[in-house]
Amino acid sequence: MTAETSQTLDRGLRVLKLLADTDHGLTVTELSHKLGVNRTVVYRLLATLEQHALVRRDLGGRARVGLGVLGLGRQVHPLVREAAMPALRALAEDIGATAHLTLVDGAEALAVAVVEPTWTDYHVAYRAGFRHPLERGAAGKAILAARRPPQPPDEDADAPGYTLTHGELEAGACGAAAPLLGVTGVEGSVGVVMLADVVPERVGERVMHAAREVAEALR
Helix, strand or coil: CCCCCCHHHHHHHHHHHHHHCCCCCECHHHHHHHHCCCHHHHHHHHHHHHHCCCEEECCCCCEEECCHHHHHHHCHHHHHHHHHHHHHHHHHHHHCCEEEEEEEECCEEEEEEEECCCCCCCCCCCCCCCEEECCCCHHHHHHHHHHCCCCCCCCCCCCCCCEEEECCCCCCEEEEEEECCCCCCCCEEEEEEEECCCCCHHHHHHHHHHHHHHHHHHC
16 A cells, blocks of 8 residues: 555455455455454445445345446446447458447346448448347357366367357358457457358457457556
């Protein structure tokens, strides 16, 4: 800690991060051990966070993230969208296909930013706000692939780092997507969707490059 920072605020943010990393919540004692502070401090932190609906405690006394974080989270999408737009525009124009940034929303993939190419005679219409299961479509499957633990080099030699699909969300449409990597608090993918029988070979590498650009913009 430095003279310019707040120890109490730092501890409160650490509480939120700890709770966000668990599905079953944490007790006051568990939080006390993880933070390295006494239980009285934890009680005060939780009481303050509860007043703002950022934390809730169940009947068993376990603390969990509260619904108040949803209001904060809604403001994140515009910021993420703005940061991603330059890379998406370049991707759409280069490939001649609709480019998109997709983020996880529960068990679904949610398109939060979409850019259509300006020079093509036709392209797939894909709108921000479009949702689909994570298990379908290149965007969701790329996210799920990034969740899997890394494989040893010899077993991972054929893994390209991007995902290709055909006709899973729209008949006749192909998709290519690569996950966002190394961005704390953001789980998503960058991809393109096009009307084609086969995704051209260079598209996968180009999508991965765009995903790296977006990840860098969000760091």
